[in-house]
Amino acid sequence: MLKRHSLAVLLALAMVLATVATAAAAPSDGALAGQQTETDCIYFEATQQSVCFGFKAYWEKYGGLAIFGYPITGEFVENGVTVQYFERARFEWHPGVWPERYDVLQGLLGAQLAGDRLGTGPFAPAQPIQGCTFFEATGHNLCAGFQSYWQTFGGLAIFGYPISEEFVEDGVTVQYFERARFEWHPGVWPERYDVLLGLLGVRAISGEQPAPEPEPEPEPEPPFVPVAAELNNPRGMTIGPDGAIYVAEAGVGGDGPCLPNPEGEGEVCYGPTGSIARIVDGQVERIATGLPSLATPDGVAATGVHDVVVTESGIFAIIGLGADPEARAQLGDVGADFGTLVQINDDGTYTVLFDVAAYEADQNPEPALVDSNPYSLVVVDDGFVVVDAGGNDLLHVADDGTITTLAVFGPRMVEAPPFLGLPPGTEIPMEAVPTGLVIGPDGAYYVGELTGFPFLVGAARVWRIVPGEDPEIYAEGFTNIGDIAFGPDGRLYVLEIAAEGLLSEDTPGSLYRVESDGTKTLLAREGLVGPTGLAIDADGTIYIANFGMFPGTAQVVGFIE
Structure with missing residues (x-):
């Protein structure tokens, strides 16, 4: 399952990546390039990184810290696209594609990190469940508290389709989406429907993968x-x-x-x-x-x-x-x-x-x-x-x-x-x-x-x-x-x-x-x-x-x- 890094390790990793990012590429698009001022950027002491310009506008508009987390890298070019990693997301700069969303798309980190599990276990297509929303596109259900959170805090544009059913991972009930992983922590965030978002950005940057799932025990016959x-x-x-x-x-x-x-x-x-x-x-x-x-x-x-x-x-x-x-x-x-x-x-x-x-x-x-x-x-x-x-x-x-x-x-x-x-x-x-x-x-x-x-x-x-x-x-x-x-x-x-x-x-x-x-x-x-x-x-x-x-x-x- 997901291992927890210490903050010091994460900060060190972020600083290395920021150095690599600066050396790799300087964004040339007008919305991102140019001299960064206090108005254009927000600096976070916790990770020693900033979010600026178009990425900043998107970050602030669509959830900020609660949804995306802190920035853990600067901007850099990855696979020909200017990107920036956050604790729970990857922002990608696609000018003109989504002008109403500040030219930003979110990377499909959920699908990327669950890629070798798609089509198996809880990631296999399911049957519709009474009282839940079923998505034909991926063959998965969205139910109860996760459904309320998904609908309230961004829906398809922010989280994408569900790509798994609910299941227990590392002792926590979770559900994977194209761009996120929902975690059920009752009582921790009551104002957020008891849901926390998994640190998929951290996992993607660190190369960290979940431990192999044990062979599932036979499901008992339903009562x-x-x-x-x-x-x-x-x-x-x-x-x-x-x-x-x-x-x-x-x-x-x-x-x-x-x-x-x-x-x-x-x-x-x-x-x-x-x-x-x-x-x-x-x-x-x-x-x-x-x-x-x-x-x-x-x-x-x-x-x-x-x-x-x-x-x-x-x-x-x-x-x-x-x-x-x-x-x-x-x-x-x-x-x-x-x-x-x-x-x-x-x-x-x-x-x-x-x-x-x-x-x-x-x-x-x-x-x-x-x-x-x-x-x-x-x-x-x-x-x-x-x-x-x-x-x-x-x-x-x-x-x-x-x-x-x-x-x-x-x-x-x-x-x-x-x-x-x-x-x-x-x-x-x-x-x-x-x-x-x-x-x-x-x-x-x-x-x-x-x-x-x-x-x-x-x-x-x-x-x-x-x-x-x-x-x-x-x-x-x-x-x-x-x-x-x-x-x-x-x-x-x-x-x-x-x-x-x-x-x-x-x-x-x-x-x-x-x-x-x-x-x-x-x-x-x-x-x-x-x-x-x-x-x-x-x-x-x-x-x-x-x-x-x-x-x-x-x-x-x-x-x-």
Whole structure:
């Protein structure tokens, strides 16, 4: 891998090269030649070199020290072209070729230094990756933080096309471009998207090459296989009697009317963008569209269709709200459909059957706050059972519309996180926020907690509820549960939306298997990002709605246990 020279060695090398450059050639072009003044040049004590005239104008205009680094040589002629090397780049003088870029081209140092590796390993052409930018010209993807940095700080003109995928070199995640190497150093340069640029100019001048790569170990089989893609904020899932996967899509909101965003700044606005997706053999068919959705302008954090159940007698769904039921009036006529249980008609439209949010407004079983967000439902002989994440309760909805409370999940007092600035030992209430709901093999109801602020790691629990009895804790030690399901083996599976907590910058999820005695086994974490929905078929195949908080890029994956 790249060896690190001491500054003294680099300075000595730069001074030798500057001497060679002076002896080799004096630039004759008017933009570079002539007497250098303080205005025309910038002198850097660190490397005892200057950048002047046209090279100076380009250096200042397109990134300066942060992008190109210090000059490490003077100007000299290389292969018939006036050039100057910088720590991370080589400037080439091509008068008239790029007048809008000060007649400067950057040398293809990335391609030059990776030349003997092109076409192999991470430099071999790749397949497009969902959510990334794919460049047909080189056959490589540009993703996530590297993609943001590339787009923000110069794009194609400064860095060129990607010529590799991301890979680990010298213990650091890197990606090569025609003119640069991006290095991922999280937390080092937060204002630069955690990216540093490799010292390719230093390597090119010194003749330094990466050490030979060791033979790669065989890639382990991925724990997930793709099933379907391009979903919009998927939430609950179920396996229908026909064996198909049905997914509730909360949609991406729309142009309004709007409500204040209950989760932060700005507004959430209405749009008829919710849907029910049916997945068979990887093909997505939206069997119902036009369902109500609320979301921020970027389509994130949507509230809409939260769960779906499919029976021989019909398809039923629950539509969330996430606010005081009285707020629905601010949305006009469309507001009345939020916080309800609906039936999907044969033509893909829907009919409101029961107003679950109205029960919260009238009864408020858990009296801390009037808030309703129906989130999950199951079908029972005499109607439905619904968990209300806003009301913090479990409700029975009879076929005649009568709603009764089966269980209430009250708040807990927990220690306030340090960032609130409260005195040490201060406690604040944390709500339960029940989300996942399933009927167990024993006929009891099982409910998983998301928990509310401050979303403590390890604080979420799974409850077991038998009507007429006090709820009991079945399993605990989870973080921000999004969904739960029983497998055909009778064991419970728990899906965490955020294994490190919803306040963490990291968004990995987790999948656990829980034994009958409450002990749990971590089955998967790598590759799960903000997962939201869970379903298990009769053969024990586990399906997960992955990237569930990201509109348009969410997918359903199958888990290989």
